[in-house]
Amino acid sequence: MTRMIQLALATTRPRAALADQGLFDPSVTRLRVRLGDLDFYRHVNNGVYLQMMDVARSNFLADLGAFPLLNAHGWYPVVASSTISYRRSLTLGQRFEISTRLLGWDPRCAYLEQTFTRRGEHVARGVIAGRFLARDGARVPAPDVIDLLGTHEGPSPELPAEVQAWAEAVGVAHRETA
Structure with missing residues (x-):
């Protein structure tokens, strides 16, 4: 609940x-494991990682100064799909960081990588396909959001092959209509 x-x-x-945050610059969120984050086995519950990632993505948008711009258009972010892999456990009281960075976008989604580290060691890695919706429920094309943020010109960089394959496998990648 506290998350x-x-x-x-x-x-x-x-x-x-x-002021100097670019669209492709990593955004770092520093957190500490709380009692409510733990499961029966006394390490961070897998579902709590997703809540922590939500906080870090909000900080990513805040670092870009995106909230006033998004609010003015009535747009808000949602997760279309996510995947996470774990390497090490986090336990009570440990401090750690989540680094969030934009990998690229297609006409439907923006793709972000979120990496958890503790004392320089890799803990977990999540990949997110995010969309933006208008208050009326209409989908906002990802390039429109990128243009609104005004911090990048040109097409998206090519997504890493494994992220593109994942996006296609889970059905969130843009598909050309016949």
Whole structure:
């Protein structure tokens, strides 16, 4: 429950934008494992990782100064699909970082990588396919959001092959209509 409160605060009262933050620059969120994050085995519950990733993505948008722009258009982010792999456990009281970075986009989704590290060691890695919706429920094309943020010109960089394959396998990748 506390991560949901943290997400609400990160979204409604975002941290200050970073003047030199570019669209492809990593955004770093520093957190500490709390008692409510743990499962029966005394390490972070797999579902809590996803909540932590939500907070880090909100911070990514905040660092870009995106919230006022998105709110003015009535757009908001949603997760279309996610995958995560774990290498090490996080336990009570440990400090760690989540680095969030944009990998690229297609006409439907923006693709982000979120890496958990503790003392420089890799803990977990998540990949997110995110979409933006308008308040009326209409999908907002990812390139329109990229243009709104105004921090990049030109087409998306090529997605890593494994991310493109994953996006196609789970059905979120853009498909040409016949």
